[in-house]
Structure formats: C-alpha cells, structure tokens
Amino acid sequence: MEYFVQQTINALSVGGEYALLALGLAIVFSIMNLVNFAHGELITLGGYAMLFSAAWFVSDPIYLLPICVLAATGAAILFERVAFRPVRNAPETTGLLTAFGVSIVVQNALLIFVATRPKPVPIPDWMQGTIQIAGLHLPMVQVLETSCTVVAATGLILLLTKTNLGLAMRAAAKDFTVVRLMGIKADRVILGAFAVSGFLAGLAAVFILARRGAVDPMMGFSPVLKAFVACVLGGFGSLLGAAVGGLSLGMLEVLLQATLPSEVAGFRDAIVFLLVGAVLIWRPTGLLGKRVELGDKE
Amino acid sequence: MLQLTDVSVSYGPIQAVRNVSATVEQGEIVALLGPNGAGKTSLVSSIVGIIPVSSGSVGFDGEDITRTPVESIVRKGLTLTPEGRRVFAGLSVAENLRLGASTQSDRAAVEETLETYLEMFPILRERYHQTATTLSGGEQQMLAIARSLMSRPRMLMLDEPSLGLAPRVVERIFEHIVELKQSGLTMLVVEQNATEALAFADRAYVLASGKLVFEGAASELASSDRLMEAYLGTGVD
Ligand SMILES: Nc1ncnc2c1ncn2[C@@H]1O[C@H](COP(=O)(O)OP(=O)(O)O)[C@@H](O)[C@H]1O
Ligand SMILES: [Mg+2]
Numbered sequence: 001m002e003y004f005v006q007q008t009i010n011a012l013s014v015g016g017e018y019a020l021l022a023l024g025l026a027i028v029f030s031i032m033n034l035v036n037f038a039h040g041e042l043i044t045l046g047g048y049a050m051l052f053s054a055a056w057f058v059s060d061p062i063y064l065l066p067i068c069v070l071a072a073t074g075a076a077i078l079f080e081r082v083a084f085r086p087v088r089n090a091p092e093t094t095g096l097l098t099a100f101g102v103s104i105v106v107q108n109a110l111l112i113f114v115a116t117r118p119k120p121v122p123i124p125d126w127m128q129g130t131i132q133i134a135g136l137h138l139p140m141v142q143v144l145e146t147s148c149t150v151v152a153a154t155g156l157i158l159l160l161t162k163t164n165l166g167l168a169m170r171a172a173a174k175d176f177t178v179v180r181l182m183g184i185k186a187d188r189v190i191l192g193a194f195a196v197s198g199f200l201a202g203l204a205a206v207f208i209l210a211r212r213g214a215v216d217p218m219m220g221f222s223p224v225l226k227a228f229v230a231c232v233l234g235g236f237g238s239l240l241g242a243a244v245g246g247l248s249l250g251m252l253e254v255l256l257q258a259t260l261p262s263e264v265a266g267f268r269d270a271i272v273f274l275l276v277g278a279v280l281i282w283r284p285t286g287l288l289g290k291r292v293e294l295g296d297k298e
Numbered sequence: 299m300l301q302l303t304d305v306s307v308s309y310g311p312i313q314a315v316r317n318v319s320a321t322v323e324q325g326e327i328v329a330l331l332g333p334n335g336a337g338k339t340s341l342v343s344s345i346v347g348i349i350p351v352s353s354g355s356v357g358f359d360g361e362d363i364t365r366t367p368v369e370s371i372v373r374k375g376l377t378l379t380p381e382g383r384r385v386f387a388g389l390s391v392a393e394n395l396r397l398g399a400s401t402q403s404d405r406a407a408v409e410e411t412l413e414t415y416l417e418m419f420p421i422l423r424e425r426y427h428q429t430a431t432t433l434s435g436g437e438q439q440m441l442a443i444a445r446s447l448m449s450r451p452r453m454l455m456l457d458e459p460s461l462g463l464a465p466r467v468v469e470r471i472f473e474h475i476v477e478l479k480q481s482g483l484t485m486l487v488v489e490q491n492a493t494e495a496l497a498f499a500d501r502a503y504v505l506a507s508g509k510l511v512f513e514g515a516a517s518e519l520a521s522s523d524r525l526m527e528a529y530l531g532t533g534v535d
Contacts, residue, residue, distance in 0.1 A: 164400065171386045171397055177348055178384045183372035183401035183449055 002136050007258050013142035013207070015250030016149030019243045020204040021227035022234065023156065024197030026242035029231070030173035031193045032088070034095040038079055038102035039227060040220025042198050046072035046205035047215035048110065050121045061122040068209065069202035076198025080191060088190070103220070110217035118216040127210050145207040152203055153243065156196070160239075165192050173237070233276050235289025244287055249276070299324045299453055299484050300345070300376070304354035307340045307508075314340040316508040317354065322453065322486050327479050329495040329516060330488045331530060332505035338488045339381050341505065342455045346378040347371045358453070373401050375452035381461065381488075383442040385430040392426050394441055398448030408448070415444040418474065436467035443474065453484040460491050472498060492530045496520035504530065 021039070028036050049071030050064040058064055083102045087094045127144070130137045160166035165188070172179045172189045180186050208223060209215065226249060234245025252275065256268050264271075279287065300322040307315035315337040322328045330338050344351045347368035355364045358376050366374075386394050395415075399408045416423040419440045425433060430441060439459055446454055456475070460468040468491065476498050479485060489495035496502060496516040504512035504519070512519060519525050 164396075167389075167393055167397060168400065171389060171393075174386050174388065175384055177368075178380065178386070179397070180368045181346070181348070181372060181378060181380065182397045182445070183369050183377075184397070185369050186367075 005136050006138060007254060009138050009142045009146060011251040011254035012247075013145040013149075013250075014254050015247035016146050017204050017207055017246075018226050018230045018250040019246030020149055020152060020200045021223055022230035022242035022246040023153075023239060024200040025224075025227045026231050026234075026237065026239050027169070027193050028197050030237050030239065031169060031176065032084070032095070032190060033092050034084065034099065035228070036079075036084075036197070037096070037099040037224060037228075038083075038106065039197065039201060040222075040224030041103050041106040042072040042075050042079075042201035042220070043205040043208055043223055044106065044110070044215065044217065044220040045075040046202045047121060047209050047219065048114065050209065051119055051215055054122050061124045064122065065124075065206050068206050069199060072202030072205055073195055073198035076194045076201065077191060080194040084194075085187075085190075107217045107220075114217070116217070118214040120214045121209055123210050123213060141207060141210045148203060148207075152200060156200075156239075159196070165189070169193055169196075229273070229276055231286075233279060233286055235286030238286075238288050241286055241288035248287070299359060300486065301357035302345070302354070303357070305341065305344065305351055305356060306353045307337070307344045307349060308352040309340075313352075314508055315344065315505075318505070318508075318510050319354075320503050320510065320513065322484060324484055325479075325482060326500045327475070327485045327487060327498060329492075329499035329502040330486060330505065331490070331492050331495065331502055333530070334490070336505040337508040338505055339457055340508075342378055342457050342486065342488060343380075346376065346455065348378075348380075372449055372451075375450070376455075377446050377449055377451040377453075378455040378457060379442045379446045379459065381457035383435075383438045385433070385438050385441050385445070387431045388429055390427050390429055391422055391433070391441055394430050394445050395422070395448055398445035401449045407450075411448055411450060415447055418477065419444055434467075436463050436470065439463065439467075439471055440474070443471075447478075451483070453486070454478070455486040455488070457488045458490060459487070460489065460494075468494065492526065493520065 025036060025039050028034055046068040050068050053064055053067045054061065058067065079102055083098050084095065087098050127140055129140050131140045131143055133143070160170055168179055168184045168189050169192055176186065179189065204223065212219070227246070230245035230249045231242050232245070233249055234241030234243070249272070253268065253272055256271055257265070260268060302318055302320045304317045304319055305315060306313060306317055318341060330341070332338055340349065343349045345356050347363070347366055351364050355362060357363065358371070358374060363371050363374065386397065395412060399411065402408045402411070421437050422441060422444055425437065430438065433441060443456070443459065459471050459475070463471065472494060475485065475487065487495060487499065496519055499516040501514065502512070502516045502519050503510055512525065
C-alpha cells in the first residue's frame with residue numbers, strides 16, 4: 001500500500017512537472033506559432049540565479065525559490081523583447097532558428113563565463129526530507145510539486161477565463177489579426193504569454209533543482225525535450241492537450257521505472273518514445289489534437 | 299472623414315491595389331464594388347493597418363494614419379468587420395462582445411453599448427452564452443458587426459457582410475446597415491451584391507483589377523444599365 005501511494009505521488013509529481021513545462025511551450029506556440037526551444041534555458045537561468053544569489057547576498061535558501069521563479073519569468077520576458085519581437089512577422093522557420101540561437105547563446109555564455117562543470121545549489125533542507133501524511137512517508141519534493149502543479153493549473157484557468165488579458169490570449173490563439181482589430185495591443189498579449197510560460201518554467205525549475213541539487217549549462221535540454229514530446233503527444237497548440245500530454249508522459253515514465261526488469265531499465269526513455277510513437281500512429285494529431293486541413297486557420 | 303490618396307497595396311511583385319484615391323464623408327454610406335479579386339479586401343485591410351500600404355497615404359479625421367498600427371487606428375474610432383466574419387470560434391457570444399469592448403475603460407458605458415446592440419440584434423441575447431461556432435452564418439455576421447460596434451467607432455468598414463448568406467438573411471443584414479446609418483455611423487461597405495448595395499449607399503466606387511474605374515452617386519450607377527454592365531456585368535438581368 002505504502003509503495004503504491006509513493007509511486008502514485010511520484011508519477012503525479014513528474015507528470016505535473018512535464019505538464020507545467022508543456023503548458024509554457026504550448027501557450028507561446030498557440031499564439032505565435034513559435035516552438036520556443038529556448039524554453040529549457042529558462043530553467044537553466046532560474047538555476048543560475050539561485051547559484052549567484054546564494055553566493056552574493058542570500059543566506060537562507062528559502063529565498064532562492066522565489067528568486068528562481070522570478071528569474072525565469074524575467075528571462076522569458078527578456079527573450080521576447082530582445083530576440084523574438086524583431087522576428088515576430090518573419091516566417092515560422094525564422095522564429096524556430098531564433099529560438100535555437102537564443103538557446104545556444106545562453107548555453108555558451110554560461111560555459112565561457114561561469115563554468116563547464118555542474119555547480120551545487122543550496123536547497124532548503126526541509127525540501128529534501130519526507131513528510132508524513134496519514135501514516136505514510138512521502139518525499140516532500142513530490143508532495144509539494146504535485147500541489148504546486150494543481151495550484152498553478154487552477155491559476156492558469158482563472159487567468160485565461162476571468163481576466164481580460166487571458167481572454168485576449170485565448171482569442172489570439174484563434175485569430176491574432178482580429179484580436180488586434182479589437183484594439184488590443186499585440187505586444188501586451190505576447191508579453192503576457194511569455195511571462196506565463198516563464199513563470200511556469202520557473203516553478204518547474206524549483207523542483208528540478210531540488211531533485212538535482214546542481215546547475216550546469218546544458219541542464220535545460222532534457223526538460224525542453226520532454227515538454228516538446230508532451231505537447232506532440234497531447235496535440236500541439238492545445239493547452240489541455242499539453243497538460244494531458246505532460247501528465248501522461250510523466251506517469252508513463254514512472255510506471256515503466258517501477259515495473260521494468262532491471263536489465264532493460266536503462267532503455268526506459270527509448271521505450272517511452274516508442275510508445276509515444278505508437279500513440280501518434282494511432283492518433284497522428286495527438287491525444288486531444290483536432291485534424292486540421294492544410295490552410296485552415298481553425 | 300476618410301481620405302485615400304494614391305493608395306497602392308502589393309503582395310511581393312503582385313500589385314493588388316493601384317493608386318486609389320477616394321473619400322468618405324461624415325454620415326455617408328459609401329459602397330465599394332467590384333468583381334472577385336479586384337482588390338477590395340486588400341484596400342480596406344490596408345486602410346485599417348492589417349496589411350501595409352505600399353505607397354500613397356491614408357488620412358482619418360485629417361490625421362495621417364498610413365503607418366499607424368491597427369490597434370491605434372481602432373482606438374481612433376475607425377474599424378473593420380473583416381471578410382468571412384472571423385468570430386472567435388470556441389469563445390462564447392458574450393466573450394466575443396467583451397473582446398470588442400477592449401478599448402473602452404468606462405464599464406457603465408460598455409454596459410450601455412452592449413444593451414444597445416443586444417436590442418438591435420436580439421438573437422445575440424438569446425445565444426449570449428453559446429459558443430460562436432454554434433451560430434448560423436447570418437447570426438455570426440451580426441455578432442461580427444456587433445463586436446466591431448462595441449469599440450464605439452465613428453466609422454465602420456464592412457467587408458462583404460452578405461458573403462455566403464441566403465437572400466432573406468442578406469436583406470436583414472442590409473436593414474441593419476441602414477439602421478446604423480440612421481444612428482449617425484459613417485460606413486464603407488464592400489459588396490458583390492451591387493444592386494442591393496446601391497439601394498442603400500449614397501455614393502459608390504468600383505474597383506477592377508486594383509484600379510478605380512467608377513466613382514459617383516450610387517443612383518447614377520444603379521440607374522445606368524450601361525455602367526452596371528460595363529463595370530459589374532450585372533446590368534441587364
Ligand atoms: N495574401 C495574399 N498574397 C498574395 N496575393 C494576394 C493575397 N491576398 C490577395 N491577393 C491577391 O490580390 C488580389 C486582390 O485580392 P482581394 O483584395 O482579396 O480582392 P477582393 O476582395 O476584391 O476579392 C487578387 O489577385 C488576389 O489573388
Ligand atoms: Mg474580398
């Protein structure tokens with residue numbers, strides 16, 4: 001029983017983490033048709049912000065957590081302002097190349113100016129321990145991450161349905177030109193999308209760092225890949241699809257981790273991708289994606 | 299109110315609109331006619347800033363808006379109900395209308411405007427919480443027009459409001475256009491239904507292959523079989 005609950009909370013926390021990342025990728029994509037492959041670097045920069053803050057002025061590691069979220073949000077806004085805005089009206093491939101460019105620039109800047117090797121980041125002790133709930137010992141990180149995902153998802157739904165900016169973001173995902181025709185400033189909507197995506201990445205980064213305990217310049221690669229796969233699995237462009245795709249992917253990973261015999265456990269990721277591939281043969285547009293004819297806007 | 303001087307619009311090497319000069323005066327309905335592919339949509343889209351004007355200038359209320367971004371043009375009181383309606387699918391009628399009021403900060407005024415147009419288009423009140431996609435073509439057109447009106451424009455451009463609608467529904471839409479004119483709204487109406495449009499328009503421009511080939515009183519064009527035949531191919535039924 002305890003094992004089962006532990007694995008469930010583990011699956012939910014990993015799934016939740018992928019869902020946060022996939023949602024960030026999807027919200028920018030739905031509005032700008034841009035797959036922001038520099039999304040992983042938001043996590044990296046959140047991590048380095050923790051590293052530098054700890055070295056310079058922050059003594060209690062608890063303050064590093066909001067710093068990580070703020071840094072990732074700020075970095076997303078900065079990426080938009082500096083890199084993506086100038087190519088906003090360029091063909092989609094230009095945006096994609098810009099994203100790769102941003103990613104490479106950030107990685108190399110960190111390699112050159114900081115260090116090539118992983119550096120430890122202080123994490124509050126209580127995050128590393130376990131918490132006792134109804135007589136069960138559960139890892140604190142996983143319980144916190146699951147709860148944070150639920151709160152963040154609820155907040156996102158409220159933002160999208162109850163605020164004017166959220167409404168404009170949903171409308172912009174359908175037809176950006178007409179949103180501008182309503183007198184809504186394109187810059188504000190896009191900035192909003194990047195800020196939300198950075199915030200969600202920063203939140204995920206807190207937990208990624210709590211697990212790894214260290215930063216390195218390449219640490220954003222695996223998360224952005226997982227987020228991308230989650231989006232494809234759920235149906236690219238759909239926010240619900242991103243959430244469902246992220247949850248399914250994370251839970252599948254944990255399920256395989258727990259059940260695979262040790263000889264093949266090393267092939268876990270390969271098996272996961274194989275299964276994702278099988279789903280896409282069955283449903284080429286993803287779990288929740290709608291079939292779109294070429295040239296359709298809807 | 300609106301002043302076009304030598305406006306041209308290009309898509310790469312293709313020139314869709316060539317040196318068009320035209321005016322719309324306060325309180326008028328002006329019809330912009332012409333066959334499919336004549337450049338009507340390109341012209342109104344460039345006026346409102348959705349696509350760039352490649353040469354020439356656009357003035358609104360004596361102010362140059364040639365390079366003004368679309369958001370700012372709408373805030374100055376000039377807007378467009380685009381061809382094909384383009385209501386936000388998946389969003390409710392209420393949300394579509396709320397988006398239309400984005401430029402308005404006075405909540406009480408927004409409520410008042412909303413009430414005015416729900417009165418004018420009762421079907422929108424009936425369908426208020428339904429998603430826009432469940433509406434019929436005619437209802438979507440009414441929603442698109444009401445959404446444009448939520449920004450309280452002083453001038454409205456309508457791009458083929460009758461497109462794909464049954465004759466009975468077209469008649470209803472045109473009645474609403476007349477009603478709006480009586481309320482003092484200035485309009486530029488793009489139409490392929492030339493005969494019907496000329497019945498309510500004050501003046502007309504005819505565009506063919508991107509060039510203006512006729513400008514004058516709507517009645518002058520409507521009463522001349524020769525002109526109708528020459529420009530619109532609809533003179534003798
Ligand atoms: N996005 C575009 N890219 C290239 N050519 C276009 C585009 N939109 C319209 N055109 C061309 O411009 C011309 C005018 O089109 P349009 O303004 O839509 O005419 P109308 O509204 O009178 O039917 C047509 O020849 C059309 O093929
Ligand atoms: Mg047209």
